[in-house]
Amino acid sequence: MIDQVTPDSVTLLAECLHDVEPKKDIHLLLRSLGGDPEAAIRLIRMCQDATDKDFVVLVPEQAKSAATIMCLGANKIVMGPTSDLGPVDPQIYAGARGFVSAKDLIAAVKSVLKDVDEHPNTMQIHAAMLAGIDSTMVQFAQSAIDRTGDIVRQAIASNDKLGKGEVDKLCQNIQGPLIEAPKMHNAVVGYREAKEVGLPVSRLKSSDEQWKLIQGLWARYFAIGPANALCAYEGNKASQVQVQQ
Missing domain, CATH: 3.90.226 (2-enoyl-CoA Hydratase; Chain A, domain 1)
Structure with missing residues (x-):
């Protein structure tokens, strides 16, 4: 296989x-x-x-x-x-990104939220970088980790x-x-x-x-x-x- x-x-x-x-x-x-x-x-x-x-x-x-x-x-x-x-x-399936690490996805979102909180002017850049990732996908990633x-x-x-x-x-x-x-x-x-x-x-x-x-x-x-x-x-x-x- x-x-x-x-x-x-x-x-x-x-x-x-x-x-x-x-x-x-x-x-x-x-x-x-x-x-x-x-x-x-x-x-x-x-x-x-x-x-x-x-x-x-x-x-x-x-x-x-x-x-x-x-x-x-x-x-x-x-x-x-x-x-x-x-x-x-x-790993979870993230559309065009294919399979991605659930840990990495959650870490990336947390890092973005922290950066936007500290530097609000970076919101547009981060929004473009994380296009296609929504709260449902983040929750699914967390559920996958919890089920490990x-x-x-x-x-x-x-x-x-x-x-x-x-x-x-x-x-x-x-x-x-x-x-x-x-x-x-x-x-x-x-x-x-x-x-x-x-x-x-x-x-x-x-x-x-x-x-x-x-x-x-x-x-x-x-x-x-x-x-x-x-x-x-x-x-x-x-x-x-x-x-x-």
Whole structure:
């Protein structure tokens, strides 16, 4: 799966999962800058439901935001030297701006209100800069932030191999480092940081044959088109690959 996480991802990935064998692990190569956290929960549940074994996420490059949420619901996360998870920082869809960090949007509005209060003559400039952002969008962003803890719990609890105590502990471990502390939406969370909060990660070195295979597969997709323009969902039989213009 190489794409933004959106409601459409549910249908596209479901097609790939249609013919999987329940007695085998599911390995999902995931590259995404994030997207809709609610859709991420549905994707996790689909993957967990499709196998009686383990749901394993392979991260060759970036699996940020909502894609990190998908990783929280995995039984195993395979990472290497180029792997990058991120803060569990909800994004919202802001029209022409695409997906934006809810934290960043609220911080920007607060900064503008403070600046206008101190320097009223800047109102027109700020109004132009924040065109399209209204109070409803700001409230939606705040609601998304308030729901982050519930989203994290739903993601982790989707792994039914974890007991309630294990779910509680992992949620507590994640709260600070991945939700509250990060100052930037694009903050890097590598193997070491993921391991420290208790995520089920395994690290492969660049010399490892399995990592070479993962990187080789990712490189083939990367060669099709720029990573940020590529949309790919592929399974044993289903294939949807597009390069967006």
